[in-house]
Amino acid sequence: MEHFVVSARKYRPQSFKDVVGQQAITNTLLNAIENNHLAQALLFTGPRGVGKTSCARILAKMINSDGNDTDEDFAFNIFELDAASNNSVDDIRNLTDQVRIPPQVGKYKVYIIDEVHMLSQAAFNAFLKTLEEPPKHCIFILATTEKHKIIPTILSRCQIFDFKRITVTDAKAYLKYIAEEQGITAEDDALHIIAQKADGAMRDALSIFDRVVSFSGKNLTRKAVTENLNVLDYETYFETTDLILENNIPKLLLLFNNTLSKGFDGHHYISGLASHFRDLLVSKTENTIELLEVGEQTKVKYLEQSRKASRDFLIQGINLANDCDLKYKSSKNQRLLVELCLMQLASITFDGEKKNSRHYIIPASYFKNKGITPVAVTNSKIEDNSNTKTSINEGNESAKEAISSKEAENIKAFKAVTPPKIILKQDTKRTSGLSLSSLKAKKAHQIKQMNVIIDEEDLPQEAFTEQELVAQWNTYIEKIQKEGKRNLASILSIDTPKVIDTTIHLEFPNATNKVEVERNQYDLLAFIRKSLNNFDINLSITVNEVMEKQYAYTTLEKFEKLKEKNPNIELLRKTFNLDV
The missing domain is CATH 3.30.300.180 (DnaA, N-terminal domain)
Incomplete structure (x- = not known):
């Protein structure tokens, strides 16, 4: 079996033109070499996998290169030190001892110290003097992912180059180039998902690429990538948003349950939904579409769905999803928190009744009633359980005779249970619930809501x-x-x-x-x-105010009423000297 070389090693840049996404830094270094303006101490800093060590090696090779590719004797003048495993004072002292010896071939000796932040405090102090006044034939290139851990006295002696994260666009373009080199057919969206998953690290992108190719072979599809990487597909969020806009809470909760059953985290789901709303909001304006970091096919879907959603809905949706995201870690019932958020999102565009709260949720009775389909009975047609249909025409006596007594009973029973058809008249005026006048207004609003227009024919x-x-x-x-x-x-x-x-x-x-x-x-x-x-x-x-006299309210009025019915009560009161 032929030895497999991972893409991160196989396609490691051999020249500055091969470096992805760091054009500003590579141009600066090239100009410094051409103009003989290169500092003797350089610090390359930035996230992992963005090309720091690769650029250091390319720079070390170019410093001593005379343009003859067959002559590689200058490679003996390049020394790499891993500060993670050589971080003691003795290691730095050995290094400073070697620095004094001039190169046998070429002009410079280049020392590449990787993960320099791992040096101990004593090692840093021992390295200070040499770094400040190195021999003319020596150049130091330091590389680190954590610049803040390096002492300021070291930083002040170095020319600092900050490497940036690789953009999704640049990473995707390089992955496409590698796929063509290896004869692999790859969907644009599939490469985009890999580039996003890498989070700005080209080395991670290449590792993920190798992994997905091993899974799916020579045909790289979006479905295969999402399945292998266990990431939430765009389609999940498109379907979620469609259900939210349709106010379909039952199906929305089932979709969320299905997502959880696949092993996805509710926190990842809700934060991704907030990002999806953000992308929809970005898609509504032509000037901001370029902020949408997705493939071309997915971009079309975003533009289509953004037309269905209003700006107010998206802004309110982002606020609700972001609020849920912030509360997720501190919540004791995290699933319920996300489900409540989804129900609130699905209720934003619901116009079935007045909503006075941003936490309004469509009542369950709405979906229960919506799901019931009564037997169709009208003045002209009846359908019974045997699926036989008989036309009814009040002006046609023969048709009336054709209706069985059982069918007539069905009509009567249906009319008995059919509620009156009503047209709700809603009041759009908002009132506060903190005063007597507002309570009266609320009661008046309820009375107005109950105003009905009755259809006499159906009752x-x-x-x-x-x-x-x-x-x-x-x-x-x-x-x-x-x-x-x-x-x-x-x-x-x-x-x-x-x-x-x-x-x-x-x-x-x-x-x-x-x-x-x-x-x-x-x-x-x-x-x-x-x-x-x-x-x-x-x-x-x-x-009838006369009636009021018939009713006794006070103790005296009650006594007078009793005395009218039985005068002996007065005699009883006087005999025992009772108070009224």
């Missing part, structure tokens, strides 16, 4: 007697007494309801009783209408 209007009404009236009083509404029950017991046509007439001794009943008339009428199967029933309330 039952069965006849009823006054005795049936009184029976249902008393049933309602018992019902609200059990619910704790004793004051309302007491008021409804003052007068026995009387019926004229379909209007219930009540008479109360004062306006306070009338107002209390009117506040609760919609629940009362809904109960009575449904119980008597007649949706034409209305309520009429009058105030």
